[in-house]
Amino acid sequence: MWTFDAFPTAKVTAAYGFTPSKSFLNHVRESSARIAGGCSASFVSPQGLVMTNHHCAVGCVEQLSTQQKNLVEAGFYAKRAEDEVKCPGFELDRLDAVDDVTATVRSATAGKSGRAFLDSLQTAEAKLSSSCGKTEAIRCDVVSLYHGGTYDLYHYKRYTDVRLVFAPEFGVAQFGGDPDNFNFPRYDFDVSFVRAYEGDKAAATPEYLHWSKAGSKPADLVFVSGNPGSTQRLLSVSQLTSIRDQADPHILPALAELRGLLEEYQTQGAEQQRETNETLFFIENSFKAITGEQQALFDPVFFGRKVAQERAFRAAVARRPALQKTVGGDWDKLAAVQLRKAQLATRYVAIAEGPFTDLFRWARTLVRYPVEKAKPEAKRLPEYGDARLVTLPQQLLAPIPVYPGPEELMFNFWAKKTREDLGADDPFVKQVLGTKSPARWAHDLIAGTKLGDVAARKALYDGGTAAVDASQDTMIRFVASVDAQARSVRKQYEDEVTSPENKLSEALARARFAILGTSVYPDATFTARLSYGTVKGFTDANGDAVTPYTTVGGLYNRATGSEPYALPQSWLAAKASLDSNTAMNFSSTNDIIGGNSGSPVVDKAGDLVGLIFDGNIFSLGGAFGYDARVNRAVALDSRAILAGLRTVYHADRVVSEIESGG
């Protein structure tokens, strides 16, 4: 997960006899993109054609669906250019430049700690982010690597007019569903195409990936370009223990219960399935990912290695008197912060974060926006900085459909969990529920809100404080009634947990720099990284060897006809026309993590050979450390993509665009 500007070229040359040139690196970076919300992508034609995973665009497909036409189930193909349909709220970013702003940030935060440190950091970041322009086509983010070890300003070209071009049926895109998720061998056609537009025309994207003619083979050196979301490889043992013993045991059963609620909701019918498929996928995926992380932390060998690393690091610090003086006590301080976190986290999650739904998110934005906007930028919550306010309307007013059933389910679940976690005697719980049951409360809340309508949101957005204060919308009134407590719980948590933890982590990260330099790559931060590795199988939990490729024939063998192993009609019909030996999915040693979904896999020529969509079960511990023996990335083979587009879908317009580019 190296940054493009600190790629270890010499290491790669030494190991593989291949030297990635500066132009190779630029070509790959400029052909790559990021999807706001948590995915990666690549440009695959000069006319803004973008490839990503199906599961990265399924939200759009779902939003374009109606009760009459379920595009998630049926798939989508824009036969003509004018059939391409805009994806509501979809944002695509391409990284164009990186400036080192470490000195600026350091001088702004010098000598500060606690809340003052966090405030000055946020102010400096907001100022820097706003400095490169406030148009929708430009996005600038301050990115901190090595937990505050360095600060960079990332300049992105931003596309907010993104249209759906092609998506296969859910049944083949996520073939094997949850049981096969994070498993390999695997057989998924997890691909979709969208197109970036500018001024109502296909965007010009001169840098794009050419399709490899030959594809890959075992042991090939391959590169993955993407935006790994988040790793915690520098965490202290006390922080890891806190995740293992406090956070995970709280979140996992909550996700499992929500999963059960949604599964049973889905049994009510096809419409209920359509409404909640994306949420259920998200919940199941999160559950499995966190379970995998927790398993790694429970593994005495893995955890023992983390303990040994920290011991070695502490010893190295102790040998340097100056370092020992500044950070020698920081591990104990971090451990103390974990105890405070254990006390405050439950209230923070329940009250400061609140229900995980669109309606709640919108209502909170509507309530807070006019209040925050009236303040000087430095005093605002960071998500209301000037740069953020530019895209706020796009997110708030996107025509995303809202379904009362699942919204009610989610609010009911939140209220029940909050009462369970804080207790029925808690004043916040009493204030929210009054004499109502959680179910009744959620029902009344959803019945009395119009925030599902874009027009209602726009009126409140335009009307500002006066409109919000006068609104009788139940959701607005609920959010307004708890906002003071939500802000206060958040402030306390930031003051006593987030802020000291960040400060201590930064100090330890800088100490680590002083000792180890950049011989390791920084934790993932959902920004552009390049990983190298080889196409390779592994040995599974039973001790059996797993080969790195699956085939199209294997896909048909696995298809039972029952969900989640039911192939759509298109694939059943095309069986005879497809070469059963075509490579379907493959595994490689690239170090990836959530956020890498949709990342292109390229060969030494910089040509496209695959599309990352998953990791194997062992890769989940990768959040805390990479284990080269068994961690594997899982990709859809470029040859299968082309065969599918051509033979199964007859998507000739896309095929010829790809091939003329290639």
Added chain:
Amino acid sequence: MWTFDAFPTAKVTAAYGFTPSKSFLNHVRESSARIAGGCSASFVSPQGLVMTNHHCAVGCVEQLSTQQKNLVEAGFYAKRAEDEVKCPGFELDRLDAVDDVTATVRSATAGKSGRAFLDSLQTAEAKLSSSCGKTEAIRCDVVSLYHGGTYDLYHYKRYTDVRLVFAPEFGVAQFGGDPDNFNFPRYDFDVSFVRAYEGDKAAATPEYLHWSKAGSKPADLVFVSGNPGSTQRLLSVSQLTSIRDQADPHILPALAELRGLLEEYQTQGAEQQRETNETLFFIENSFKAITGEQQALFDPVFFGRKVAQERAFRAAVARRPALQKTVGGDWDKLAAVQLRKAQLATRYVAIAEGPFTDLFRWARTLVRYPVEKAKPEAKRLPEYGDARLVTLPQQLLAPIPVYPGPEELMFNFWAKKTREDLGADDPFVKQVLGTKSPARWAHDLIAGTKLGDVAARKALYDGGTAAVDASQDTMIRFVASVDAQARSVRKQYEDEVTSPENKLSEALARARFAILGTSVYPDATFTARLSYGTVKGFTDANGDAVTPYTTVGGLYNRATGSEPYALPQSWLAAKASLDSNTAMNFSSTNDIIGGNSGSPVVDKAGDLVGLIFDGNIFSLGGAFGYDARVNRAVALDSRAILAGLRTVYHADRVVSEIESGG
């Protein structure tokens, strides 16, 4: 949790200046009873009137309900003796005598280990259990205390004709529902009355508890007589770690998901609620109990104490060369067994235990019964020993209603979990599901079985192997098709985990005897125990003092009118007639655990002052160790019971029976 025959009278005298006499102990023991399935109870009149918790009899109330008449919701009162209704499958046991059979068991198992040890132990136990008679009115169990440190033969008087006399409405019995469960302050009327019958007449029970006139007050010495189900206070650190890091993280999310499924199933209507209330209660209760246990194990102070205890024990063993030679290596061996357990437990739970439903349990019994019966007793699975076969028909042929919806839900859940845990490529999974989805498979299975009818079960029971082999019932065919694998997985688990673990635990328990003697009480084994303690409050997690009594007035204050804080009409109507100062629930320092539900609380006179129904949240760690500072038992006050019976329910027949006894 002392046994009646090793009660520390001297200790109690020294601490409280009160000496429990032999006749006091006999009176309490003979007035106490056990409900097979996991509860405790007491005789409260000479005519077999038995008091226990509502939640211990709710299964019966549910079974007596119909779609037209929901007795769980409405409550039940037999105005006349002839209105008392038989509870299907309800078994009540009273402990009458205990024989020490340690020598017999030791000689049978001498020099054996592994499977041979387990086999000879089971054979000896089966022989001893059968030795005291094979009539339904006698039950004999071999009870091992101190993990095989001693063996006793418990003689019970068994009542299988048990009839429902009184049960309040669910809404007040379990007022506060899941959010208040394991919490205090508390306000539950969790009581019910049943009656033991013999020869179609009320059983004569000359020993019974008299109702205290005065009730209890703070700091009073009180005794709890009951059958604590299971504690694991002698577990090694490796065993505790296995529970914390392997078992709990697997079971808790599974329970949470099942909870979500049932919660959403209940939203479909009142009938769906009625069908699943008991199961949902069981799931939520288990989830909270295991969560509490896991929290204790995650607590560094608590776990550190266990580590220190083991270190001290190992050191004490090391100081005794003879002991060191025999058991010095057993901790490492136990740790090795835990690793094997981690590998085998998932398959064991999925295949050997199987789905948790009545239909599955019955089908497995029907398939196995004729096969096992044909073997000599020593070769049978222990649950088919001669003594067990006596009650098998009662359990198998009880007219318990079966609901297709929840059964289908449970089988679907089992199939999904099994595929998730073992993987879609597992041969067992492939054999069970074939090309079906779990939902389809479960649907077909339930649609094709008649085992919900007692007559169908009876025909197969009577018909033996020939009838089972010829049966086309889908459930029978499913169970038969996986029985060989279920037996083989069970055998492997017993050979490699259960058996060596038992053997090692026994060896360590005997070593512990040699060092500590009986200065500590044995782990709970769902057998008769007596606990002493005082009526006392505690300090809650926020540092606030909690007083030991709640009042009837507090119940009304807490009633919001919404579930689970909605009082039934009977209580709302009686409000003015009740003294709001009447003690409702109270907390005491008695050491109790699941299985103690329904235990009587008696004063120094041996009179009834309360009815145990719960423990506070801190008591959950009691599975592994009692913490006198915060562990509290929670009881329903005897004064509230009488006030409720008299003023709310006008249950004059029960009141006068109690009062004439008192």
